[in-house]
Amino acid sequence: MADEEFNNRTVLVTGGSRGIGRAICVRLAETGARIAINYGANEDAANETLDQVTAAGGTGAIFPADVSDRDQMKQMYARIEDDLGPVDMLVCNAGVARAGDKLDMTFEIWDEMMRVNLDGTFNAIWLAKDGMLARGFGRIVCMSSVGGLARNPLAADRLIAYSASKAGVVGLSRSCANALAPKIRVNCIAPGFIETDMTENATEEGRQKIYDATPLGRFGQPEEIAEMTYFLLSDRSSYTTGQTVVASGGMVNLP
Numbered sequence: 001m002a003d004e005e006f007n008n009r010t011v012l013v014t015g016g017s018r019g020i021g022r023a024i025c026v027r028l029a030e031t032g033a034r035i036a037i038n039y040g041a042n043e044d045a046a047n048e049t050l051d052q053v054t055a056a057g058g059t060g061a062i063f064p065a066d067v068s069d070r071d072q073m074k075q076m077y078a079r080i081e082d083d084l085g086p087v088d089m090l091v092c093n094a095g096v097a098r099a100g101d102k103l104d105m106t107f108e109i110w111d112e113m114m115r116v117n118l119d120g121t122f123n124a125i126w127l128a129k130d131g132m133l134a135r136g137f138g139r140i141v142c143m144s145s146v147g148g149l150a151r152n153p154l155a156a157d158r159l160i161a162y163s164a165s166k167a168g169v170v171g172l173s174r175s176c177a178n179a180l181a182p183k184i185r186v187n188c189i190a191p192g193f194i195e196t197d198m199t200e201n202a203t204e205e206g207r208q209k210i211y212d213a214t215p216l217g218r219f220g221q222p223e224e225i226a227e228m229t230y231f232l233l234s235d236r237s238s239y240t241t242g243q244t245v246v247a248s249g250g251m252v253n254l255p
């Protein structure tokens with residue numbers, strides 16, 4: 001059943017080709033919104049997401065662009081507007097996680113985490129905001145991580161750059177929520193460990209450490225983050241902006 005507030009809206013999901021982003025695209029397809037599926041390099045995976053969107057009764061199209069590249073992003077927004085209409089709702093989900101070797105983490109890793117995770121989120125918001133403000137409607141959800149909020153029980157000492165970039169996403173979302181209110185709401189999700197390509201290399205020992213640190217005793221599924229994203233985009237969260245919702249099975253608690 002289509003949701004009224006999503007009717008005739010275009011939703012852009014960055015990093016929609018795999019993992020959490022794909023689950024978000026498929027969940028939002030059920031609402032009646034048109035889904036713009038962004039991806040970086042993996043066209044086959046993006047097409048698989050589009051197939052799943054279509055199977056869920058939705059419509060959409062795939063749009064390649066490196067979120068860290070402003071020119072590519074500008075061109076992508078223009079193509080989305082031509083093909084699906086202007087972006088009314090935005091999910092800044094694209095991200096990469098590279099661990100450094102403790103204090104030997106390289107400048108290259110730092111730059112990549114900042115460019116993709118933080119610049120990429122900023123680029124997506126900044127290119128969407130003028131149109132949203134002009135039309136008097138906008139909803140934005142950003143993907144942070146528990147790594148941006150608290151000590152990661154698995155690799156806190158190896159995820160310096162990732163954690164810093166994801167803490168930046170929290171601050172960016174909160175500031176944008178203030179700057180863009182009242183017509184645009186901006187919220188953030190901080191997932192714990194979710195079963196995707198990003199976490200597939202976790203060893204059995206590492207997984208056990210996470211289970212032990214997580215009251216719900218398991219990794220989360222991408223669909224559980226997709227449902228929270230839907231909630232934050234929808235009118236069900238109409239009095240909520242500037243917040244970070246932790247979805248980590250209880251591993252991290254905000255006061």
Ligand SMILES: NC(=O)c1ccc[n+]([C@@H]2O[C@H](COP(=O)([O-])OP(=O)(O)OC[C@H]3O[C@@H](n4cnc5c(N)ncnc54)[C@H](OP(=O)(O)O)[C@@H]3O)[C@@H](O)[C@H]2O)c1
Nearest residue numbers: 015017018019020040041042066067094095145194196198
């Ligand atoms: N999985 C977790 O446990 C977890 C926990 C906390 C937060 N998160 C965050 O949740 C988000 C999604 O993670 P995931 O686990 O679903 O990751 P994933 O399975 O590795 O998928 C990453 C997605 O981001 C896209 N992407 C990467 N770099 C990009 C770029 N420069 N430009 C455009 N797209 C790019 C990928 O596109 P291609 O397919 O083209 O490569 C892919 O669609 C990330 O921001 C991540 O940091 C994940």
